[in-house]
Amino acid sequence: MRTNPEVVVIGAGFGGLGVALSLRRAGFDRFTVLERADDVGGVWRDNTYPGAACDVPSSLYSYSFAPSTTWPRRYAAQPDILGYLRATAAEVRDHIRFGAEAVAATFDETRNRWRVDLADGGTVEADVLVSAVGQLTTPAIPALPGLDRFAGEVFHSAGWRHDVDLRGKRVAVVGTGASAAQFVPEIAPVTGHLTVFQRSAPHVLPKPDARLTGRSHPARSRAARGGVWLAGEALTGLINAGRVSRALVSAVSSAHRWRQVRDPALRAALRPATQPGCKRVLFSNDWYPALARQDVDVVTELITEVTEHGLRTADGREHPADVLIWGTGFTVAGFGFPVRITGRDGEDLAATWAGRPRAHLGLSVPGFPNLFLIYGPNTNLGGNSVITMIEAQCRYVVDAVRHLATTGAPTLEVRREVAAAFDREMTERLAQGVWSTCSSWYRTADGSITTNWPGGTWEYLRRTARLRPADFEPVRTALEV
Numbered sequence: 001m002r003t004n005p006e007v008v009v010i011g012a013g014f015g016g017l018g019v020a021l022s023l024r025r026a027g028f029d030r031f032t033v034l035e036r037a038d039d040v041g042g043v044w045r046d047n048t049y050p051g052a053a054c055d056v057p058s059s060l061y062s063y064s065f066a067p068s069t070t071w072p073r074r075y076a077a078q079p080d081i082l083g084y085l086r087a088t089a090a091e092v093r094d095h096i097r098f099g100a101e102a103v104a105a106t107f108d109e110t111r112n113r114w115r116v117d118l119a120d121g122g123t124v125e126a127d128v129l130v131s132a133v134g135q136l137t138t139p140a141i142p143a144l145p146g147l148d149r150f151a152g153e154v155f156h157s158a159g160w161r162h163d164v165d166l167r168g169k170r171v172a173v174v175g176t177g178a179s180a181a182q183f184v185p186e187i188a189p190v191t192g193h194l195t196v197f198q199r200s201a202p203h204v205l206p207k208p209d210a211r212l213t214g215r216s217h218p219a220r221s222r223a224a225r226g227g228v229w230l231a232g233e234a235l236t237g238l239i240n241a242g243r244v245s246r247a248l249v250s251a252v253s254s255a256h257r258w259r260q261v262r263d264p265a266l267r268a269a270l271r272p273a274t275q276p277g278c279k280r281v282l283f284s285n286d287w288y289p290a291l292a293r294q295d296v297d298v299v300t301e302l303i304t305e306v307t308e309h310g311l312r313t314a315d316g317r318e319h320p321a322d323v324l325i326w327g328t329g330f331t332v333a334g335f336g337f338p339v340r341i342t343g344r345d346g347e348d349l350a351a352t353w354a355g356r357p358r359a360h361l362g363l364s365v366p367g368f369p370n371l372f373l374i375y376g377p378n379t380n381l382g383g384n385s386v387i388t389m390i391e392a393q394c395r396y397v398v399d400a401v402r403h404l405a406t407t408g409a410p411t412l413e414v415r416r417e418v419a420a421a422f423d424r425e426m427t428e429r430l431a432q433g434v435w436s437t438c439s440s441w442y443r444t445a446d447g448s449i450t451t452n453w454p455g456g457t458w459e460y461l462r463r464t465a466r467l468r469p470a471d472f473e474p475v476r477t478a479l480e481v
Contacts, residue, residue, distance in 0.1 A: 013042020180327030232384030
């Protein structure tokens with residue numbers, strides 16, 4: 001192993017940029033970030049639907065080592081988050097290769113090196129491979145019969161068609177998740193008629209948003225970050241603690257719904273049938289008012305097919321539409337990686353997972369030396385900022401690179417028994433939590449919860465604070481040869 005290992009990072013979103021910035025600040029400069037697009041930002045570059053914003057306050061949804069004191073709102077909108085990432089990326093922009101789409105990565109056992117194949121036929125090699133493609137990369141689109149017959153425009157919120165004029169049109173929106181809760185209030189006033197198809201009603205809490213004026217003092221920004229983090233830990237605790245605490249969250253959600261929805265029938269249709277936290281809790285002040293408009297219908301019947309001019313539901317009724325918008329989120333639980341990763345002995349990562357992704361600390365997989373995942377299995381959250389988790393993972397990756405550089409070890413490959421013990425722990429803890437009580441994008445087809453972390457971020461920060469060499473397979477170092 002070289003004293004200054006080469007690192008390849010796939011993806012230039014929050015995760016990939018976080019790794020690059022952390023490596024640079026730790027004194028490692030032999031790294032390359034491969035980005036398939038022509039700009040940084042990941043999901044915040046790609047998701048440009050009306051009203052796109054974050055439901056975590058900006059003070060916490062940003063790097064702790066690169067705080068911004070000029071956020072225009074407490075909850076930043078997509079353009080402001082993308083601007084922040086562009087500005088922050090300037091420090092490592094010379095290490096980013098744009099238009100470089102990774103399609104496959106293979107570990108060469110004879111050289112202990114990773115080879116990354118690009119879509120244009122090129123290759124890149126490195127000692128360490130970091131996948132930072134994230135969880136929200138593959139839009140989920142229901143396989144409804146008749147979709148090819150629909151005569152109007154069809155698109156997903158993640159690929160918003162800004163060239164499609166919605167003014168005066170009959171628009172059908174399928175889905176009532178986080179994205180729909182943001183764009184529906186934006187388009188409702190301009191559409192001729194809006195029909196929202198709801199499979200299950202979400203719990204919605206008030207969003208304490210506010211416009212921020214002037215430049216915030218750094219000390220005040222740090223205090224705000226700490227306060228938001230504590231509030232997130234408290235919300236996580238309420239969701240995970242038990243029925244009594246979840247009843248408190250439900251009561252706040254119910255009061256919010258009663259204040260904003262006067263029609264008893266609509267209010268009943270919007271009442272969640274699941275426990276708070278089982279599915280993603282939403283924060284919005286304008287979701288319910290949008291659904292209560294006279295020119296908006298909420299349909300709870302199951303969609304059975306798409307027709308030429310609308311959607312038909314199980315009651316036989318056809319709901320006319322000129323435009324169909326999927327607000328159905330992403331395929332997450334199965335981690336549909338856009339890159340085929342092949343490890344030791346030709347082991348394929350997708351085949352190894354077999355639809356049930358797992359990784360030690362969400363970072364390392366047995367049989368895949370010197371591979372680290374950012375925002376990997378079981379590192380998503382239900383009540384706090386995922387940037388806290390990503391920063392912990394970035395520090396862990398730097399620690400791993402430092403270990404390889406200082407010891408001369410050629411590889412770090414997590415031991416199978418260590419990874420198996422961690423997987424058993426996750427399975428047992430998550431089976432006792434609220435996410436196991438209903439069907440959601442958190443779960444795979446067999447019911448496994450492969451996305452979420454069962455505790456608070458403080459626990460994860462503690463467990464990833466330093467790399468434990470004993471967790472990895474013993475290897476002969478260059479110093480022992």
